[in-house]
Amino acid sequence: MSRRKADLALAFNTLVWGATFTLVKSALRDVSPLLFLALRFSLATAALAGLWLLGWRGSKTEPRSLGGGILTGIVLFSGFLLQTLGLRLTTPAKSAFLTGLSSVLVPLLAALVYRSKPQARELLGVLVATGGMSVMTLEGPISSIGRGDLLTLLCAVAFAAHIVVLGHFSGKTSFEMLSITQIATSAVLAITLFWWVEPPHVVWRAAVIYAILVTGLLATALAFTIQAWAQKFTSSTRTALIYTLEPVFAWLISYWALGEGLTGRGAAGAALILSGVVLVEVKPMQPGLHP
Numbered sequence: 001m002s003r004r005k006a007d008l009a010l011a012f013n014t015l016v017w018g019a020t021f022t023l024v025k026s027a028l029r030d031v032s033p034l035l036f037l038a039l040r041f042s043l044a045t046a047a048l049a050g051l052w053l054l055g056w057r058g059s060k061t062e063p064r065s066l067g068g069g070i071l072t073g074i075v076l077f078s079g080f081l082l083q084t085l086g087l088r089l090t091t092p093a094k095s096a097f098l099t100g101l102s103s104v105l106v107p108l109l110a111a112l113v114y115r116s117k118p119q120a121r122e123l124l125g126v127l128v129a130t131g132g133m134s135v136m137t138l139e140g141p142i143s144s145i146g147r148g149d150l151l152t153l154l155c156a157v158a159f160a161a162h163i164v165v166l167g168h169f170s171g172k173t174s175f176e177m178l179s180i181t182q183i184a185t186s187a188v189l190a191i192t193l194f195w196w197v198e199p200p201h202v203v204w205r206a207a208v209i210y211a212i213l214v215t216g217l218l219a220t221a222l223a224f225t226i227q228a229w230a231q232k233f234t235s236s237t238r239t240a241l242i243y244t245l246e247p248v249f250a251w252l253i254s255y256w257a258l259g260e261g262l263t264g265r266g267a268a269g270a271a272l273i274l275s276g277v278v279l280v281e282v283k284p285m286q287p288g289l290h291p
Contacts, residue, residue: 006230010242013223018249020211020219027211030203033084034194036212041077041187043216048180048225068169069181075161076224077186081193082155089148098152100133100247105160106240113164122237125276129244132272135265160240166228167236175228183224244273 028036083099090098103126111117169178194200202208231239248270 002233006233007238007242009226009230010234010239011245013226014243014245015249016219016223018246018251019253020215021246021250022253023207023211023214027208030205030208032194032198032200032202033087034081034190034197035200035202036208037077037080037084038187038190038194039212040216040220041183041190043212044220044224045180045184045187047217047221048183052176052180065169065173065177066181068165068173069178070185072162072166072169072178073182073185074189075158075165076182077189079155079158079162080186081189081197082151082158085197086148086151086155089146090152098149099156099159100130100244101153102156102160102163103133103240103244104130105157106163107237109157109160109164110167110236114168119237122235122241126237126241126244127276129241129273129276132269132274132276133244133247135269135272163231163239163243164236167231167239170228170231175225175232179225179228182228183220241277245277248273 024036031039086098107123107126166178166182227239251270
């Protein structure tokens with residue numbers, strides 16, 4: 001039951017992230033991307049600090065918690081930074097697909113670093129879902145690999161590393177300490193970098209303020225705390241597989257909020273993603289197989 005609840009909680013994360021895609025896209029017209037990240041992670045840090053003062057101080061605190069949180073925060077922010085830099089030099093479709101390759105990289109990294117072998121059913125589900133993402137996001141073949149594509153591929157490696165590293169530390173430290181430390185680390189890195197990586201600018205319109213509030217409180221503070229808790233009970237590979245649902249939820253929200261339809265190609269991709277998830281979920285995972 002704990003694993004099932006954890007999987008459902010991770011699915012909720014993909015729903016939140018999918019819902020905020022349109023919101024963030026609209027806000028970025030009036031705020032530079034790295035400044036937006038700095039504001040988003042700073043707000044999330046402040047919210048988690050408030051929870052710390054209200055009751056989280058009783059959670060287990062030790063050097064391993066701090067070290068694990070800092071390391072996960074570094075790889076998390078690296079993923080966001082590389083994705084932002086790569087998106088300036090490649091198309092959104094290629095960026096979405098290359099970022100989605102993190103789902104394939106997770107079991108490979110887990111096997112390489114922790115000698116952890118995922119189930120064959122999990123690997124098959126990941127491959128089917130990744131194929132669905134390629135059908136859903138790519139409008140044509142990747143004919144050439146440019147600098148933006150390489151940066152985005154490194155972003156996928158960073159996001160995969162975040163899932164694997166978080167999965168490793170979540171079973172050994174308190175999720176409260178792990179959550180606040182990784183978010184605070186990301187905030188510090190964002191504040192340090194935003195002013196020289198790109199010219200910062202912001203127009204304080206309602207859409208920008210709303211996007212910062214929603215992404216800071218829900219898509220960052222809440223979502224990454226949920227992930228730190230959930231990965232105590234489920235594998236890194238299953239986490240990556242569940243996260244392939246994000247473009248499906250993004251389309252559903254876009255359809256509901258903006259009336260944007262889905263092409264036959266996109267519908268086929270969504271069906272493949274759902275098939276990959278169902279392929280794994282129809283049979284319970286054997287215990288003791290996740291890092």
